[in-house]
Amino acid sequence: MFQYPKTIENEVQLDEILSMPDQQLIDFMKRLDGDIAILGIGGKMGPTLGRLAVNAIKAAGVNKTVYGVSRFSNAAARQQLEDWGVKTISCDLMNREAVAQLPDFPNIIYMAGRKFGTGGTENLTWAMNVIVPTIVGERFKNSRITAFSTGCVYPLVGPETCGCTEETPLDPVGEYVQSCLGRERMFGFASQTYGTKVLLYRLNYAIDLRYGVLHDIGKQVWNDEPVTNSVGYFNVIWQGDANKIALLSLEEAASPAVPLNVTGPEIIRTEYIAERFAAIMGKKVTYTQPVSGAKCYLNNAGKAMRLYGYPRVSLDQMIAWQAAWFMQGGRSLGKPTHFEVNDGKF
Ligand SMILES: NC(=O)c1ccc[n+]([C@@H]2O[C@H](COP(=O)([O-])OP(=O)(O)OC[C@H]3O[C@@H](n4cnc5c(N)ncnc54)[C@H](OP(=O)(O)O)[C@@H]3O)[C@@H](O)[C@H]2O)c1
Incomplete structure (x- = not known):
């Protein structure tokens, strides 16, 4: 079995680890017909998703192009993608005429979205x-x-529920999450109207050390700030595993559209994580409220784990990597997850 390193020293190594395919993904590339396009590639998850796909295609010894479409507000991200073997196309997806000019792509991972602010x-x-x-x-x-969608389309629940499954009735709280349900509905409409094969990928919190829920809690502990515990429980998944599932899930896309929850296997207590970080970092933890909140976005990804197996990177490994990342002065993206929001106001 592949052994991950004890710590991740720098961003070069981090991006490499995030983009490492396993045999399951390599075999999938041998089966998949046609090229892959990632729409909205320029954000937090897209670049290493593109590189992961390129690496899996190379390892499979097949001939496929990975296209990355975005506005590329970050020009350096575009160059890096090209260096990694992704063919980039600059396009504002809001512009109907520009989208009409894009080549036909047999396989699409759709990641564009707007949350913050x-x-x-x-x-x-x-x-x-x-x-x-x-x-x-x-x-x-x-x-x-x-x-890509979000697990926040489900109602806020407590940990005793074991999280919302794909069968849980949707109940989006607040305008941002309602608009995410709108995104699902429009893809669902295309699937119903044109027979388009669609998978609705409901993600709760990818982790990559530079951002994510563990990052946000770890940063508060490291900076001796009170840890925000308005949301008492959450789920996370290593970004490399989330991206691997995104690619594999193309095979589950169907008409009518199929939902798939994507996250890690644990329901994690905010205070447990804070105490773990404090122990590693030699810190003392305080909290923003005496009792942590019981209304949480909790996603039960049992179906994804039945289909694809458990994530490769464990929670324990993510905690160790994240703590070390802060202690060695690793960079943050400055993009908080706002996982502490439990009233829909992002
Ligand atoms: N990360 C998580 O933990 C998480 C959790 C739940 C759901 N999600 C969803 O998963 C998706 C991917 O996550 P992410 O964290 O990578 O999101 P992200 O950082 O917000 O990236 C999305 C990217 O889409 C591109 N985009 C936005 N508007 C566009 C437009 N009009 N035309 C072309 N490209 C456009 C932007 O790049 P350019 O500036 O280059 O155009 C943006 O950086 C998002 O939809 C997000 O809401 C993520």
Whole structure:
């Protein structure tokens, strides 16, 4: 079995580890027909997803192109993708004419979305999360699409429920999450109307050391700030595992659209994580409230684990890597998850 390193020294090593394919993904690339396009590749998860796909294709010895489509507001991210073997195309997906000019892509991972700063810019959030999926669903009606969504489309629940499954009735709280349900509905509409094969990938919290829920809690502990415990429990998954599942899930895409929860196996207590970080870092923890909140976004990913197995990177490993990352002065993206929000106001 592959042994992960005890610590991750720098971002070069981090990106390499995030982009390492395993045999399951390599075998999948041998089966998959056609090229892959990642729409909205320029964010936190897209670049290493593109590189993971390229690496798996190389290891499989097959001939496929991975396209990365984004506005590329970050020009350096575009160059890095090219260096990693992803063919980039600059396109604003809000622009219907520009989307019409894109080549046909048989396989699409749709990642574009808008979350942060929703308050005060609700119109833009709805346009981004609902109009763009409408445009993409029409343009790529003959493609197979895994559309990134969020586990926050489910109701807030307590840990005693073991988390929401794909059968739990949806109950999105607040405008951001309602707009995410709108994104799902537009892909669902394309699937129903045109027979497009769609998978709705409901993710709760990917982790990559530079951002994520463990990052946000670890940063508070490291900086001697009170840990925000308004949300008492959460789930996380290593970004490399989340991206691997995103690719594999193309095979589950169907009409009508199929939902799939994606996260790690644990329901994790906020205070447990804070205490673990404190012990490793030699810190003392305080909290923002005496009793942690019981209303949480909890995603039960039993189906994904039945289909694809358990994630390769364990929670214990993520805790150790994350603590060491802060202690050695590792970089943060400065993009908080806002996992502490339990009233829908992101
Ligand atoms: N990360 C998580 O833990 C998490 C959890 C739940 C759900 N999700 C969802 O999963 C998806 C991927 O996550 P992420 O963290 O990588 O998201 P992200 O950092 O917000 O990245 C999405 C990227 O989409 C691109 N984009 C936005 N508007 C676009 C447009 N009009 N045309 C073309 N590209 C556009 C942007 O890059 P450019 O500036 O280059 O265009 C943006 O960086 C998102 O939809 C997110 O909401 C993520």
